[in-house]
Amino acid sequence: MKKIQILLLTIVVATLVSRAQSDVGARRSDGRFIDIGHTVVLDYRCQDKQNIFLRIENNMKWAVAVRSDKLYYRTGKTVKLENGRDFFSLPTNKPVELQYYVEQFGPLQDGHTIPQLARPDSGSINWIAPRESVYFSVPFRSLRDDLQVSVNFNYEWEMDEHGLFETTPEHKVFFRGIDLPEKPTSCDIAR
Numbered sequence: 001m002k003k004i005q006i007l008l009l010t011i012v013v014a015t016l017v018s019r020a021q022s023d024v025g026a027r028r029s030d031g032r033f034i035d036i037g038h039t040v041v042l043d044y045r046c047q048d049k050q051n052i053f054l055r056i057e058n059n060m061k062w063a064v065a066v067r068s069d070k071l072y073y074r075t076g077k078t079v080k081l082e083n084g085r086d087f088f089s090l091p092t093n094k095p096v097e098l099q100y101y102v103e104q105f106g107p108l109q110d111g112h113t114i115p116q117l118a119r120p121d122s123g124s125i126n127w128i129a130p131r132e133s134v135y136f137s138v139p140f141r142s143l144r145d146d147l148q149v150s151v152n153f154n155y156e157w158e159m160d161e162h163g164l165f166e167t168t169p170e171h172k173v174f175f176r177g178i179d180l181p182e183k184p185t186s187c188d189i190a191r
Contacts, residue, residue: 039059039060040056040057040058040059040060040153040171040173041057041059041173042054042056042057042150042151042174042175043055043057044175044179044181044185045135045185046184046185046186046187047140047184047185047186048186048188051137051139052137052138052139052140052142052143052180053095053136053137053138053187054138054149055133055135056098056128056134056135056136056151056153056173057132057133058128058129058130058132058133059131060130060131061130062082062155062156062157063079063081063127063128063130064127064153064154065125065126065128065153065154065156065159065165066090066098066099066125066127066151066152067098067099067123067124067125067152068090068096068097068098068099068124068126069097069098069099069123070123070124071124071126072090072096072124074088075088075090075091077089077091077092079127079129081156082157083156083157083160083161083163085161088127089126089127089128089129089132090127090129090132091134092129092133092134093132093134093135094134094135095134095136095137096126096134096136097136098134098136098151099119099123099151100117100136100149100150100151101149101150101151101152102114102115102117102142102148103148103150104147105145105146105147105176106146106178107146108146109144109145109146112144112146114147115141115142117142143176144177145177145178146177147177148174148175148176148177149174149175150172150173150175151172151173152170152171152172153170153171153173154170154171155171
């Protein structure tokens with residue numbers, strides 16, 4: 001009898017774990033479950049003599065909003081959001097002036113501080129279309145072994161019908177300085 005109870009408990013737990021792992025998604029504020037597909041990823045692309053270029057990839061079937069120093073409205077490509085509104089999307093696989101943050105990852109090296117970023121007084125919300133990517137440059141000093149770069153983003157369903165984001169937290173992706181490749185890839189990127 002005890003063996004049967006343990007077997008039934010094991011089956012129930014395995015079923016719940018399997019179901020939870022297959023539900024890749026998020027709940028909207030109205031309680032609906034949304035399948036968001038895979039993820040948003042920040043990774044290394046290449047580097048030149050002064051900068052490291054990072055790529056933010058939107059591997060989902062939903063658009064994501066990011067902040068940039070300027071509005072990219074002449075891209076010739078629009079994305080239709082779940083709320084019915086159309087917006088221009090960022091140019092695919094092109095350099096953009098994305099807003100990012102430099103944060104401490106580990107104990108700061110002797111005498112080092114977190115670099116301060118020059119920011120314009122304002123920025124713009126721009127969209128990365130589903131299954132597309134953009135890249136941006138980061139100075140070498142922002143990706144030491146003790147630092148990481150983060151980019152905030154929002155999912156499209158977090159925007160209401162008036163074009164405002166609900167009061168949900170922003171999401172972040174990170175790239176750590178210790179994850180830079182030992183053999184860098186050089187690139188000559190026209191801006």
